[in-house]
Amino acid sequence: MDDFNSETDSDYTSYWRDWFISSRGNEYFCEIDEEYLTDRFNLTGLSTEVQYYQYALDLVTDVFDLDCDDDMRETIEKSARHLYGLVHARYIVTTRGLAKMLDKYKKNDFGKCPRVMCKSQPLLPMGQSDNPNIKAVKLYCSKCEDIYNPKSSRHAAIDGAYFGTSFHNILFQVYPALMPAKSYERYSPRIYGFKVHAPAALIRWQNGQREDMRRRLRHLKVDSGFVDDERDELDTEYEEDFEPEGVANGSVAGGPVNGMA
Template sequence: MDDFASETDSDYTSYWRDWFISSRGNEYFCEIDEEYLTDRFNLTGLQTEVHYYQYALDLITDVFDLDCEDDMRESIEKSARHLYGLVHARYIVTTRGLTKMVDKFKKSDFGKCPRVHCDSQALLPMGLSDVPYQKSVKLYCARCEDIYNPKSSRHAQIDGAYFGASFHNILFQVYPALIPQKSRRRYEPRIFGFRVHAGAALARWQAEERVEMRKRLKESGVAIDTTKLFIEDAEADDSEVNEGSGRGTVAGEAPK
């Protein structure tokens, strides 16, 4: 058992990046080249954002040889994951990083759009903020141009800053051939096969807006003439009824 434990620990220390990429929940990440990690220029500014920065970098680059207690090792491991994520956001907008992410995109490693009319369009991970600890990672669909939450709770816990808010747009700028054709199909609400009249939805929206406006005016202390509002609402309702019936009158003419 002692030999097995030491061998496992050695493998874990020697191949940290392989272990990290293959861990469940880290499928969105690509492997960062060692040349990129060892170039200090690429890590500029990260020293102040990561605790145990040097130890974490040593762990990522497989040169960590510090004999420390379990609590400190756990802290270094946490810092290494955070450092890898921050470097990952920079790496995936390079030529080499974009190539790796495109390969994952083509294999739908990030999932497919849940929208029916997008026909299982492959998604791309993105962040709503470049600042860590602000927003978790989201998934962007280039067909409907909307964003979605990951299905897996493990993926939903990934920090969005590890991908950045610009990565998906940069990828489609570099690879315009990957931009899918926009879907023109839209869901049309129907009742027994008949389309729901758009005017009804508009009337409901207008009524809700009037209620919200009154609430805002009341909260701001603006005096409201309720009698005038009631008259305006009644006139608006009458005009909507006339327009919906198709029997509205023109000014100066008697109704037929």
């Protein structure tokens, strides 16, 4: 009978976490061990970060027995999801957490790099801030060492703090054999099979930057000291339109201009 009760309690306490992990949009999360959740040391400092902290913790560990209305229940449920996310960021840098996230990484649960040259390299979730409500989760590619937005809007709404800024780097420190070779291959622009000359692209970029600077300076009415080609051309066209006929021919009233015959 004791064994039966123990097994039943174990199944019951894992219910909320099973539901959370299996919910659509939560595929990036792994299941946190019950022993980790019930160790108060692992939850240090979270009581000030989560509203109705104790009720939320009771809900996550399935010992919640408060009789409340639907609105209160929804608020506690939201706090429970937030608490699970914050604990999750701590758990996935432990030995057990890294092993669980590694399994998901090998199964491509986080997606593949959209960059063609990376050849479907698996991605890892990461945060750009360890503080919640600042940046959404991003996906890191260890081959091109760049980050990408999740494809699904459900995943894009996940807080990046639930994974932290260090997890993806710690994973490759613990499992260095998984670190792929860096991608040095780059797309080379070509026209009819010939590479586009690099200085030509550089000159186009420089011209664009120069024209943008001139427009901004003219808007601010700042004397830049640059020769304004566009304004010079307009002035030249204006002078030609109103130039006396004799001057246009190089003379004034039949005589040479500036010594020109």
